[in-house]
Amino acid sequence: MKFRRAALVGATLLSSLAAAAPGVDPLSADIDARDALRFARLMQNGAVPAAEVLQRDYLDGAGPGVKIFTPNRIGDAQRLARVVAAKPENYRYAIRECLPQLPALRGDLRAIYLAFAGLLPERPLPAIHVVFGASSSGGTANAEAQVIGLEITCLPGTTREQFRTTMRSFFAHETVHTWQADRTPQELADPLLSETLREGVADYLASLVTGEIPDLERDAWARQREAWLWQEFQRDRQAMLEDSASLRKPMASPRFRRWIANYSSPPEGWPSEAGYWVGMRIAEAYVARASDKHAAIRELIALRDPDAILKASGYGL
Structure with missing residues (x-):
């Protein structure tokens, strides 16, 4: 009887999950x-x-x-x-x-x-x-x-x-x-970190389900200079936070385009969209420090507060 009840509970759980995820x-x-x-x-x-x-x-x-x-x-x-x-x-x-x-x-x-x-x-x-x-x-x-x-x-x-x-x-x-839902006010207030995390979280989860690091050439380039790259990112992020024009129209900012949306025109000597890699590393650090890693992954997808995610990750400290 206990086995039968457990089986029924399991079947009910699977049915509810299927109902909650009506996609492909x-x-x-x-x-x-x-x-x-x-x-x-x-x-x-x-x-x-x-x-x-x-x-x-x-x-x-x-x-x-x-x-x-x-x-x-x-x-x-x-x-x-x-x-x-x-x-x-x-x-x-x-x-x-x-x-x-x-x-x-x-x-x-x-x-x-x-x-x-x-x-x-x-x-x-x-x-x-x-x-x-x-x-x-x-x-x-x-x-x-x-x-x-x-x-x-x-x-x-x-x-x-x-x-x-x-x-x-x-x-x-x-x-x-x-x-990923529409951008929250916290995301709009910090566009470089927000977009870096949106793309980096996608790359991080892609690495989990494929077992492959996205863009191996970019990964090799970035890992050799990670500390410097993070300093550059922080400098550009802070400059954007202090510039109202960059916050209104981040896609027009050269500091933003240094990291994101530069597939065909990255900075000289850089791979394209290095921000994806920075975001992936923050996501990795966030999950690594979390006691409930499944909950952490769901928080990364929700991305309600990018700055809180960064601080909790401990990345760059």
């Missing part, structure tokens, strides 16, 4: 590449599609992925046409070499989602869409889905193994972004 089932998760395939057809036989073709046959009637990617990543048909015309080989390479590899990544996606389901069973897992964008972003997410831009994750020369590693990282990283 990790056992049947798949990669929706229908938008990417529609784009690929427009470049058959060496074609470089004009804006009107992209509008009619790609943006009009777009699937969820392109709809999510259009406002801040694609822009409009004219912008997309200019980028494709300027970099046609980037798109052709991704179409030829990486688009056919997506079905083979289904197992990686499901393994990552199963890991997330074990770590955070109450969190819904998002649908995944692969699209072609305007070479401005490798991925984005909203509360229901994550979207990956194939022309960024599969640049010319990308090997099969490199592509797999990159996509695994995106599957995990962008999933975390689907769980």
Whole structure:
């Protein structure tokens, strides 16, 4: 009887968790590449599609992925046409070499989602869409889905193994972004620390569920100069906190762009988006010091008070 009651309690718990997380089932998760395939057809036989073709046959009637990617990543048909015309080989390479590899990544996606389901069973897992964008972003997410831009994750020369590693990282990283809420007043008051933690927490959780450190080259560069890097970060953060213009429009601040949102234009001698790495290290330190590590991970995702997270982490002390 005791065993039966325990089994019933366990079944009830599992049912409640399933009800609380109505997202994608990790056992049947798949990669929706229908938008990417529609784009690929427009470049058959060496074609470089004009804006009107992209509008009619790609943006009009777009699937969820392109709809999510259009406002801040694609822009409009004219912008997309200019980028494709300027970099046609980037798109052709991704179409030829990486688009056919997506079905083979289904197992990686499901393994990552199963890991997330074990770590955070109450969190819904998002649908995944692969699209072609305007070479401005490798991925984005909203509360229901994550979207990956194939022309960024599969640049010319990308090997099969490199592509797999990159996509695994995106599957995990962008999933975390689907769980992060709108920015709190505390975040808006400290934009550099806030954005660094948002991205760093996503990279930290990605490292947990994939067993791989995101961007090994950046990691090797940063670990060699961690103390100096932290001093530079603190200096830029403090300068932004004392500058009302930087707080109003952080994306316009060169101090902010030194760490975040510089994928194609990092500081000379730096890897791109070093802020991701700093945020990951703070997140690691925060969880390491926590007595309840599961609760700490949930606090990192909620990120209600970035400065309190930093202080509790002990990072840099």
